[in-house]
Amino acid sequence: MLVNPELHELLPQLQQAAPHAKLIEMSAASARELAGADAALGVCSAEVLSKAKQLQWIQWLAAGVERCVQQPLVRERHMLLTNLQRTMGPSMAEHVLGMMLVLSRHLDYFLKQQQQAHWVKDDDAQAPQLADLEGRTVLVVGLGGIGTEVARRAHAFGMRVIATRASGRTGPDFVSYVGLPDELPKLAKDADFIVNCTPLTPQTTGVFNKEFFATLKPGAYFISVGRGRSTVTADLIAALASGGLAGAGLDVVDPEPLPPDSPLWHLPNVIITPHVSADTPFAEEQRNAVVVENLRRYAAGEPMLSVVDVERGY
Incomplete structure (x- = not known):
């Protein structure tokens, strides 16, 4: 062997x-x-x-x-x-929830203020608007071993969980609705957070593209821990730069490693980790x-x- x-x-x-x-x-x-x-x-x-x-x-x-x-x-x-x-699901799911909390609570912004010894209160014009996860909707794209663990933790935070799954509509009780992949655009319209947990297949390659990002409601966030090539990077950058997408948490990107000159490094409300969510x-x-x-x-x-x-x- x-x-x-x-x-x-x-x-x-x-x-x-x-x-x-x-x-x-x-x-x-x-x-x-x-x-x-x-x-x-x-x-x-x-x-x-x-x-x-x-x-x-x-x-x-x-x-x-x-x-x-x-x-x-x-x-x-x-x-x-x-x-x-399934062995990596719990660790990767915690990474996803961590990114969701950082983005919704703007912890990256406050960390920068801390480094400058700057006390920013919520009545300050510079302060970003904080948001809760409870009551918000998360769409888990790819309800497999990893996606199920994301859904489990999101539900524990009081979120409404919907999902897509290629193998059928069945899912655990903590998922409100499980749709097939062709329902992705319709389900994405209602989501505050979209989490990419898909494997890379011919069907998922480039599925998160310009048309997909155009369907999202204002203020939505995109989290990606599946595979980088499922997202069209140029379209993601355009959606973030235009403000159509409120922010992104990326543990996988295309290409990897991300080139130093990629605009993703410098866009506000973007968190990048180097494919370490299961490490x-x-x-x-x-x-x-x-x-x-x-x-x-x-x-x-x-x-x-x-x-x-x-x-x-x-």
């Missing part, structure tokens, strides 16, 4: 989960070992797939799997692909637990966790 060097410290637990498996770190794998490998943990390059002709299972170390599903050999060989969608100790613990458990299940011939539908791309 091929193992990404990123999992080096996890090797003892992996070996315990599959005592009879030969675990080989990619950096030390020989051509013969590549050719005979039947599983890969955190490895999905075209070069490796072409050489690992016995490969049956790939455990990806992220929620988004577009890098894997776009590899023709994954489909041609009907490989089993698993990801970490927490808790998320890492959850990731490791799933990788170890899936290896145990694979070795035992049991059903796997977080199986990806390769045709759908998530």
Whole structure:
């Protein structure tokens, strides 16, 4: 089994989960070992797939799997692909709510005032208008593992939660309405916050474009933790610059890394984090637990966790 060097410290637990498996770190794998490998943990390059002709299972170390599903050999060989969608949901959802609070409470503005030792009260003409999350509507685009955790936390704040989901209209009790992707423009008109939690597929690429932003009501905010390429960056910049969009919280952008000359860096009411919403100790613990458990299940011939539908791309 091929193992990404990123999992080096996890090797003892992996070996315990599959005592009879030969675990080989990619950096030390020989051509013969590549050719005979039947599983890969955190490895999905075209070069490796072409050489690992016995490969049956790939455990990806992220929620988004577009890098894997776009590899023709994954489909041609009907490989089993698993990801970490649900393990990252709680951490990413907290990041989303953090961005929503910063934007609605204008905490970025007050931080700048603090750095200048400037006490700004709400009766000051310079002070921005604060807003509550309670009673406002959030549209979660992509009610999967991540989107569901966003919805759960937004509901706990007293927000009305609506969502879209490609796989059907079913959803948890704390979501008021679940629509299909083609209902996105209609649902977006009522939303105070729109949260992009979608995987990257042909259907979601560029879905947040000029036409989409034009449907939003004044004062709406856009939060993106799904995939950067689902948003047309130039259209997002135009919506922010015109004031049609009140603000944005972006953990994913297109391209990544964001170029230093991008206008997004300097637009007011924009929060940018460098794709770190799942980079927490808790998320890492959850990731490791799933990788170890899936290896145990694979070795035992049991059903796997977080199986990806390769045709759908998530």
